[in-house]
Amino acid sequence: xxxxxxxxxxxxxxxxxxxxxxxxxxxxxxxxxxxxxxxxxxxxxxxxxxxxxxxxxxxxxxxxxxxxxxxxxxxxxxxxxxxxxxxxxxxxxxxxxxxxxxxxxxxxxxxxxxxxxxxxxxxxxxxxxxxxxxxxxxxxxxxxxxxxxxxxxxxxxxxxxxxxxxxxxxxxxxxxxxxxxxxxxxxxxxxxxxxxxxxxxxxxxxxxxxxxxxxxxxxxxxxxxxxxxxxxxxxxxxxxxxxxxxxxxxxxxxxxxxxxxxxxxxxxxxxxxxxxxxxxxxxx
Amino acid sequence: xxxxxxxxxxxxxxxxxxxxxxxxxxxxxxxxxxxxxxxxxxxxxxxxxxxxxxxxxxxxxxxxxxxxxxxxxxxxxxxxxxxxxxxxxxxxxxxxxxxxxxxxxxxxxxxxxxxxxxxxxxxxxxxxxxxxxxxxxxxxxxxxxxxxxxxxxxxxxxxxxxxxxxxxxxxxxxxxxxxxxxxxxxxxxxxxxxxxxxxxxxxxxxxxxxxxxxxxxxxxxxxxxxxxxxxxxxxxxxxxxxxxxxxxxxxxxxxxxxxxxxxxxxxxxxxxxxxxxxxxxxxxx
Numbered sequence: 001x002x003x004x005x006x007x008x009x010x011x012x013x014x015x016x017x018x019x020x021x022x023x024x025x026x027x028x029x030x031x032x033x034x035x036x037x038x039x040x041x042x043x044x045x046x047x048x049x050x051x052x053x054x055x056x057x058x059x060x061x062x063x064x065x066x067x068x069x070x071x072x073x074x075x076x077x078x079x080x081x082x083x084x085x086x087x088x089x090x091x092x093x094x095x096x097x098x099x100x101x102x103x104x105x106x107x108x109x110x111x112x113x114x115x116x117x118x119x120x121x122x123x124x125x126x127x128x129x130x131x132x133x134x135x136x137x138x139x140x141x142x143x144x145x146x147x148x149x150x151x152x153x154x155x156x157x158x159x160x161x162x163x164x165x166x167x168x169x170x171x172x173x174x175x176x177x178x179x180x181x182x183x184x185x186x187x188x189x190x191x192x193x194x195x196x197x198x199x200x201x202x203x204x205x206x207x208x209x210x211x212x213x214x215x216x217x218x219x220x221x222x223x224x225x226x227x228x229x230x231x232x233x234x235x236x237x238x239x240x241x242x243x244x245x246x247x248x249x250x251x252x253x254x255x256x257x258x259x260x261x262x263x264x265x266x267x268x269x270x271x272x273x274x275x276x277x278x279x280x281x282x283x284x
Numbered sequence: 285x286x287x288x289x290x291x292x293x294x295x296x297x298x299x300x301x302x303x304x305x306x307x308x309x310x311x312x313x314x315x316x317x318x319x320x321x322x323x324x325x326x327x328x329x330x331x332x333x334x335x336x337x338x339x340x341x342x343x344x345x346x347x348x349x350x351x352x353x354x355x356x357x358x359x360x361x362x363x364x365x366x367x368x369x370x371x372x373x374x375x376x377x378x379x380x381x382x383x384x385x386x387x388x389x390x391x392x393x394x395x396x397x398x399x400x401x402x403x404x405x406x407x408x409x410x411x412x413x414x415x416x417x418x419x420x421x422x423x424x425x426x427x428x429x430x431x432x433x434x435x436x437x438x439x440x441x442x443x444x445x446x447x448x449x450x451x452x453x454x455x456x457x458x459x460x461x462x463x464x465x466x467x468x469x470x471x472x473x474x475x476x477x478x479x480x481x482x483x484x485x486x487x488x489x490x491x492x493x494x495x496x497x498x499x500x501x502x503x504x505x506x507x508x509x510x511x512x513x514x515x516x517x518x519x520x521x522x523x524x525x526x527x528x529x530x531x532x533x534x535x536x537x538x539x540x541x542x543x544x545x546x547x548x549x550x551x552x553x554x555x556x557x558x559x560x561x562x563x564x565x566x567x568x569x
Contacts, residue, residue, distance in 0.1 A: 130549040132549040134546060137553075202544065202557075203487070203544075260484045260487075263419075265416040271489075273487065275486060275487075275559075
């Protein structure tokens with residue numbers, strides 16, 4: 001288990017993250033600022049850095065470049081006041097491990113930091129295929145931690161959407177992404193899923209393609225989305241019969257939170273569309 | 285140049301198509317019906333069959349299967365009273381050369397039939413990757429005739445759209461598809477373009493991905509879409525300077541006929557979206 005360096009120990013968030021990391025027995029040190037962080041990195045080995053939540057992305061990326069000249073394999077969890085799509089793209093291209101803006105969840109950041117501390121095979125897990133502010137295409141390896149990482153960037157890319165719309169889109173994307181990685185690739189880290197996020201003027205579109213052979217809707221008896229209208233819990237019994245863990249609500253939740261959820265013929269590609277009401281387009 | 289067999293010698297359309305083909309000096313015959321067509325195919329070699337415009341797609345595909353028992357390499361242009369998305373998909377999978385429903389344009393049909401008559405490398409030009417009524421993905425070779433063929437199927441797949449909307453979407457798709465093949469692949473038939481057509485409850489989406497290295501918008505000075513607001517004809521002078529043919533309106537036209545036209549960073553992927561009012565009456569075909 002490698003050590004974590006947290007920059008800016010003054011703020012409440014840093015303390016909360018620190019407590020959460022200590023609770024899972026992770027070795028943590030704090031740096032007072034950028035210069036102190038560089039000095040500490042020269043003296044000792046750290047594999048993860050969590051930046052101060054009061055900085056801008058641009059400053060953090062400049063710092064990351066400096067830090068990687070000392071520790072080339074350093075993983076960076078970027079906390080920042082705000083982000084623009086261009087900054088999120090720059091962070092992805094700089095192989096930032098994860099990216100957060102307010103409101104912060106100390107628990108979530110600590111959880112991803114603990115992944116980062118134990119992860120050796122992360123660097124090429126998210127490959128940017130094509131990126132501009134309204135169109136991001138990535139290829140990601142099929143690991144839960146990679147999906148978690150990607151979700152942090154997608155959340156930032158949707159930052160200009162109204163909060164409720166954004167939350168609903170993220171919920172749907174998360175379910176579909178996890179399904180793709182689990183059912184389309186059996187969490188095989190050597191396989192990849194492609195994800196496109198396209199922000200049009202009147203809609204937000206996600207397209208997810210997994211490497212699997214797809215599925216047939218009539219074989220989805222273990223999923224709530226296939227329940228007959230007069231038996232909304234039919235899948236629970238199916239799952240018990242098959243010895244599956246409780247659940248099966250993913251597709252139902254996803255389809256309920258976006259305007260359109262469409263699978264291709266085979267079932268290995270899915271399109272999620274959220275239409276933006278006229279009043280919300282101005283903020284997009 | 286192979287011979288063309290037109291089924292249905294009694295209708296005006298058949299005569300018009302025949303006249304247009306004759307003016308191109310293409311050898312052709314008429315068959316009175318399906319049985320007569322099979323008989324003629326047994327007797328003579330034909331490279332292309334144009335089906336009767338009064339028939340149904342299902343019947344035409346059954347006939348095509350019979351005809352290919354006799355002439356396996358036969359190209360078929362399906363004319364039908366109407367089509368459903370399922371039937372269009374079946375036609376694509378049966379490697380129909382092109383598909384038309386009313387209103388028919390005899391010149392356009394004859395034009396494609398003449399291409400069909402001189403084509404030998406057509407069979408795998410349109411590969412269905414995935415197809416169900418709301419979502420069709422194909423990979424097509426970069427040839428003008430393949431683009432023309434694909435457009436006939438795309439037109440049928442969008443048959444449920446209101447006529448004006450459908451026409452606008454088709455104009456945009458045609459421009460983008462030809463751009464992809466020309467600028468993304470220099471019409472190299474060994475290269476492919478991927479096209480996905482998705483019909484949702486409230487939108488019609490086309491996605492086109494070409495094999496090229498893309499383009500930079502600031503280098504598009506030969507295209508009308510890049511003209512400065514105060515000089516709407518700037519690209520004409522640029523085209524003359526570069527010795528290019530007149531034109532350059534494709535992207536402008538495409539962007540004006542759909543609601544959203546979005547390029548990827550590199551410029552080799554494009555998304556066209558036409559929003560459809562769910563309340564708007566659609567043409568039932």
